[in-house]
Amino acid sequence: MSESLIEERFLSRLTDGPLAIAPGLAHYFVADASGAECIIRVAQSAPKGFIEKVHILYVPTPGENALITALYALGAKQFEHVPTIDEAIIKLGDWLSDAKMGSQLYLAGTEGLIGKAVAKGEECGLDHTAVQCEQRGSLARRVQCVHCKTMIENVTTQPTKCPSCDLLLLVRDHYSRRLAAFQGVCINAEDPSEVVEIKEVFK
Amino acid sequence: MSASDNLIPVIVSKVVEVNSIIKRFEFKHINGDALPAFSGGAHIVVEMIDGATKRKNAYSLMSSPFKLGQYAISVRREDDGRGGSKFMHEKVVPGMEMKISAPVNLFALDLRAKKHLMIAGGIGITPFMAQMTQATELGLPFELHYAARSASQAAYMGSLKAQFGDAVACYCADIGDRLNLEALLSDQPLGTHVYVCGPKGMIEAVVQTATNLGWPAAHIHFEHFLSPPMGKAFSVHLAKAGIDIDVGPEQSLLEAIEASGTPVNCLCRAGACGQCETQIVACDGDITHNDHWLEDDQRASKKFIMPCVSRFSGKRLELDL
Numbered sequence: 363m364s365e366s367l368i369e370e371r372f373l374s375r376l377t378d379g380p381l382a383i384a385p386g387l388a389h390y391f392v393a394d395a396s397g398a399e400c401i402i403r404v405a406q407s408a409p410k411g412f413i414e415k416v417h418i419l420y421v422p423t424p425g426e427n428a429l430i431t432a433l434y435a436l437g438a439k440q441f442e443h444v445p446t447i448d449e450a451i452i453k454l455g456d457w458l459s460d461a462k463m464g465s466q467l468y469l470a471g472t473e474g475l476i477g478k479a480v481a482k483g484e485e486c487g488l489d490h491t492a493v494q495c496e497q498r499g500s501l502a503r504r505v506q507c508v509h510c511k512t513m514i515e516n517v518t519t520q521p522t523k524c525p526s527c528d529l530l531l532l533v534r535d536h537y538s539r540r541l542a543a544f545q546g547v548c549i550n551a552e553d554p555s556e557v558v559e560i561k562e563v564f565k
Numbered sequence: 566m567s568a569s570d571n572l573i574p575v576i577v578s579k580v581v582e583v584n585s586i587i588k589r590f591e592f593k594h595i596n597g598d599a600l601p602a603f604s605g606g607a608h609i610v611v612e613m614i615d616g617a618t619k620r621k622n623a624y625s626l627m628s629s630p631f632k633l634g635q636y637a638i639s640v641r642r643e644d645d646g647r648g649g650s651k652f653m654h655e656k657v658v659p660g661m662e663m664k665i666s667a668p669v670n671l672f673a674l675d676l677r678a679k680k681h682l683m684i685a686g687g688i689g690i691t692p693f694m695a696q697m698t699q700a701t702e703l704g705l706p707f708e709l710h711y712a713a714r715s716a717s718q719a720a721y722m723g724s725l726k727a728q729f730g731d732a733v734a735c736y737c738a739d740i741g742d743r744l745n746l747e748a749l750l751s752d753q754p755l756g757t758h759v760y761v762c763g764p765k766g767m768i769e770a771v772v773q774t775a776t777n778l779g780w781p782a783a784h785i786h787f788e789h790f791l792s793p794p795m796g797k798a799f800s801v802h803l804a805k806a807g808i809d810i811d812v813g814p815e816q817s818l819l820e821a822i823e824a825s826g827t828p829v830n831c832l833c834r835a836g837a838c839g840q841c842e843t844q845i846v847a848c849d850g851d852i853t854h855n856d857h858w859l860e861d862d863q864r865a866s867k868k869f870i871m872p873c874v875s876r877f878s879g880k881r882l883e884l885d886l
Contacts, residue, residue, distance in 0.1 A: 384596075384775055384779060385776070385778070385779045386779030387751060387778055388776070389777055394575065394828050458755055459755075461754075461755045462751065462752060462753055462754065462755065463753040463754070463755060463757045463759075463778070463779075463784065464749065464750070464751065464778040464779035464780055465755055465779065466779055485677045486756065487678075487754070487755040487756015487757070488755055488756070489781035489783050489784055491781040491783060492779070492781045529591075539781055
């Protein structure tokens with residue numbers, strides 16, 4: 363089992379994994395295929411009675427079945443799998459709109475899943491200290507172009523080109539919890555003719 | 566610099582006996598000016614000149630934050646206390662001139678909350694009266710749970726029910742009506758903030774129960790009502806001022822420092838806000854820490870003291886003032 367792949371950490375980013383059980387009345391887990399094993403790990407080491415308070419939302423890789431079965435077999439109070447992260451986030455919003463104070467949210471998987479789920483939790487009134495994240499899989503970043511506000515998914519290069527306004531963006535280590543995205547700022551504003559080499563760094 | 570440096574001259578415009586132990590006092594600016602704006606949960610410091618003794622006690626504002634023509638506070642008479650509440654009850658009459666500080670709020674509503682859950686014990690009701698007026702005006706959802714020993718001692722219980730209807734639930738211990746904290750705190754929508762003001766045991770119970778249920782600390786707010794505890798007289802050396810001062814049995818160290826004319830920061834005067842934290846230069850004796858501010862290791866180090874509520878016994882205490 364691999365540990366979190368993130369080597370650098372910064373204050374604004376919610377990557378405090380590995381997930382650990384916090385006191386709570388209800389425990390909501392959201393994971394994609396890269397994070398499924400985190401849920402299984404937590405559930406297997408949990409005290410008796412814990413799983414009866416657990417709600418799991420899972421986004422499988424298309425065609426994959428074994429992890430769905432393994433997660434279903436945990437016997438959580440509620441288990442659903444949906445085809446995309448965006449659908450999972452809508453479903454999470456439905457669940458949290460009925461949730462009570464004392465709920466804990468656990469997120470495991472890629473940056474996009476974590477970021478969107480954190481933002482949804484905040485929107486539903488969940489304090490960020492009630493949210494734990496364990497980043498798994500690709501380190502691709504979700505970036506907001508600060509100039510035209512376009513959200514760019516799965517950014518792996520530094521710098522990166524904004525698909526909307528064409529500016530070349532420096533992807534900063536500045537993460538917005540509200541937007542669930544890193545900030546992308548024009549890297550050659552003084553001299554747009556300046557050529558900056560594009561390297562793949564967020565793998 | 567502290568809030569009680571620039572005191573506002575006021576006139577006592579009204580004194581109302583609310584019940585056998587509680588009186589309400591209303592203040593107007595001596596020139597008839599509007600008083601400074603405040604938000605629900607704020608308190609003022611009232612200066613009491615009682616012969617040669619000068620006391621300063623903090624009281625929550627209960628009047629509407631939208632009506633600045635006068636302020637209102639309620640004072641519970643504590644016969645075993647230092648004499649501040651007794652002075653208010655016995656000596657303060659309409660028409661009297663007094664001085665108060667500008668309001669300070671260490672117990673404000675968190676406006677990000679999706680719902681405000683207020684829990685009051687006894688005289689701890691006062692800050693919530695201003696907060697409920699504010700919440701009603703701003704259209705914020707709230708609920709008040711008000712526990713007291715008996716209906717006859719529970720100030721404003723009847724009028725609150727009449728004013729706020731179902732948003733208010735009352736519990737009187739003498740008829741066996743008790744607030745079930747666990748049930749209450751287990752059934753609150755996500756995004757609720759809880760506020761508690763009342764006796765120490767009640768605050769601890771709310772904080773503990775909510776924390777055990779998984780409430781984040783940022784959603785739990787409390788205000789201690791702590792008047793400076795009395796004790797034996799002691800002497801303190803103020804190193805920078807180069808003077809020795811005496812602290813009387815009913816006086817707080819902060820009041821003694823102020824009386825000597827030595828500048829010291831302060832805000833809540835109740836051991837909660839941290840403003841008066843003072844470094845100890847030398848200590849040969851024991852400090853009774855009565856505050857809610859210092860960490861355990863800071864107390865053990867004997868390097869810090871909160872003069873507003875803490876006391877000293879022993880041979881010598883030198884402060885960095």
